[in-house]
Amino acid sequence: MMKTVKGVIARSKNAPVELVEIDVPEPIEGEARVKILACGVCHTDLHYRGGGIGDEYPYLLGHEAAGIVEAVGPGVTEVEVGDTVILNWRAVCGECRACKRGRPWYCFATKNATQKMTLHESGEELSPALGIGAFIEYTLVAAGQCTKVDPKTRPAAAGLLGCGLMAGIGAAMNTGEVTYGDSVAIIGCGGVGAAAIAGAKLAGATKIIAVDIDDRKLETAIELGATHRVNSKQDDAVEKIRELTDGFGADVVIDAVGRPETWKQAFYARDLAGRVVLVGVPTPEMELTVPLLDVFGRGGSLKSSWYGDCLPERDFPMLIDLYEQGRLPLDAFVSEEIKIDQVEAAFEKMGAGEVLRSVVVMEEK
Template identity: 75%
Template sequence: MAQEVRGVVAPGKNEPVRVETIVVPDPGPGEAVVQVQACGVCHTDLHYKQGGISDDYPFLLGHEAAGVVEAVGAGVTDVAPGDFVVLNWRAVCGQCRACKRGRPWYCFDTHNAEQKMTLASDGRELEPALGIGAFAEKTLVAAGQCTKVDPSVSPAVAGLLGCGVMAGIGAAINTGQVTRGDSVAVIGCGGVGDAAIAGARLAGAARIIAVDIDTRKLATAEKIGATHTVNSSTADPIEAIRELTGGFGADVVIEAVGRPETYKQAFYARDLAGTVVLVGVPTPEMTLELPLLDVFGRGGSLKSSWYGDCLPSRDFPMLIDLHTQGRLDLGAFVTETINLDEVEKAFERMHAGDVLRSVVML
C-alpha cells in the first residue's frame, strides 16, 4: 500500500524549498523502499534548486543518505527488510559496454526506480535528485542503489559516503591514483575537497597542499590532513604550490571547485607528466580555453572524476571499515544536524561557507 510521508521539494527555479506530503508507492520489481535516517545537504541539491541540473521541476531533493530497508519488490535478493544501507546513485547495470569490459565504476546505464513518487496535493510526479530523493522520511529507489554497511555506524556519517565524501576520496585514490610519497594539491576546500585531502592522506601522500580563499576552510583542511595551506586570495596558488614542491609542481592536483579559473590553476600547478583531476561540477555555460601546445608539452593526464570513480559495493564497506578502525574520521565532516524544515537555511549556510556538512536527521 502506498504511503504518505514528508519530503523537501524544490517547486521551481530558485524558489525556496518547502516540506510537502509525498506519496511513496509500494516497491515494484527490482525496487526498494528505504526508511531514511540521515541525509547530508550537498551542493548538488542546491544545483537542482537553482536549475543547474535540469528544469524537470518539481524535484524531491536529497541524495547523500543512509537508512533501513523497509520493503523490497519482486526479484530483489541483494538486500532485505531490516538491512542498514547507504544509498548510491551508481546502481550498475552489468550489461553496458563499461560493465562488460570490467569497469563498472563507469557504468553508462545505472538503474533508478521505475515508479515515480508524487505530490499528495495534486498527483504531480516528482523527479528525485540523482534518482534518490532522500530529504524524505521514506524514499523509493532501485534495489541496486542500496549498499549494505556495518549497522553499528552512525547514519549521520555513513550517509556522507553516498556522495560528497566518496567523490572526494575517490578523486584522490581511484581517479588520481595518489600513492605513497606523492605531492598533492587540492583546490577548493569544501566537503568534496576536504574528502580529497582525507583520501590523499589515506593513500600515503607525503605533501598535501590545501588551497582556498577562506581561512576557516583552510583551518579545517589542516585538521582533515593537509600538511600545507595556501590562501589564494592573497597569494598566487600556482607559484605557491611550485614553491612547496621544489619548484616543480604537484604530482596530482585535484580541482574541487568546478570553474575555468581554478581549473587553469590546477593545470599549471602540476608537475610535468603530472595529473589533474576535475571533481568540482561546472555549470552548463562554462567553457575552458588552454593553449594546445601547453596541453601537449606538459604531458601527463587530465581526468574527470565521476562520483570518485567508485564502485559502491566495493568502496562503501571498505571506507566504513576504515572509519571504525579510527583511520578515517567521517565525523569530522559533520558540522551540524538539522531537521527537514531547516534545509533552506542549510543552503544559505552552505553558500556562505559556514558549514562543511549539514545533515538532516529523520
C-alpha cells in the same frame, strides 16, 4: 501499500524549498523502499533547486543518505528488509559496454526506481535528485542503489559517502591514483575538497597542499591531514604550489571548485607528467581555453572524476571499515545535525561557507 510521508521539494527554479506530503509506492520488481535515517545537504541539491542540472520540476531533493530497508519488491536479492544501507546513484547495470569491459564505475545505464513518487496534493510526479530523493521519511529506489553497511555505523556520517565525500575521496584514491610519497594539491576545500584531502592522506601522500580563499576552510583542511595551506586571495596558488614542491609542481592536483580559473591553476601547478583531476562541477555556460602546445608539452593526464570513479559495493564498506578503525574521520564532516524543515537555512549556511555539511537527521517515529 502506499505510504504518505513528509518530504522536501523544489517546486520551481530558485523558489524556497517546501516540506510537503508525498506518496511513496509499494516497491515492485527491482525496487526497495528505504526508511531514511539521515541525509546530508549537498551543493548538488542547491544546483537542482537553481536549475543548474535540469528543469524537470518539482524535484524531490536530497541524496547523501543512510537508512534501513523497509520493503523490497519481488525478486530483489541485493538487500533484505532490515538491512542498514547507504544510498548511491551508481546502481550498475552489468550489461553496458563499460560494465562488460570490467569498468563498472563508468556504467552508462545505471538503474533507478521504475515507479515515481508523487505529490499527495495533486498526484504530480516528482523528479528525485540523482535518482534518490532522500529529504523524506521514506524513499523509493532501485535495489541496486542500496549498499549494505555495518548497522552500528552513525547514519549522519555514513550517509555522506553517498555523494560528496565519496566524490572527494575517490578523486584522490581512484581517479588521481595517489600513492605513497606523492605530492598532492587540492584547490577548493569545501566538503568535496576536504574529502579529497582525507583521501590523499589515506593513500599515503606525504605532501598535501590545501588551497582556498577562506582561512576557516584551510584550518579545517589542516585538521583533516593537509600539510600546507595556501590562501589564494593572498598568494598566487600556482607559484606557492611550485614553491612547496621544490619548483616542480605537485604529482596530482585536484580541482574541487570546477571553474575555468581553478582548472587552469591545477593544470599549471602540476609536475611534468603529473595528473589533473576535475571533480568540482562546472555550470553549462563555462568554457575553457588552453594553448594546445601546453597540453602536449606537459604530458601526464587530464581527468574528470564522476562520483570519485567509485564502485559503491566495493568502496562504501571499505570506507566504513576505515571509519570504524579510526582512520577516516567521517564525523569531522558533520558540521551540524538539523531537522527536515531546516533545509532552506542549511542552503544559506552552505552558501556562506559556514559548514562542511549540514545533515538532516530524521526523528524516530
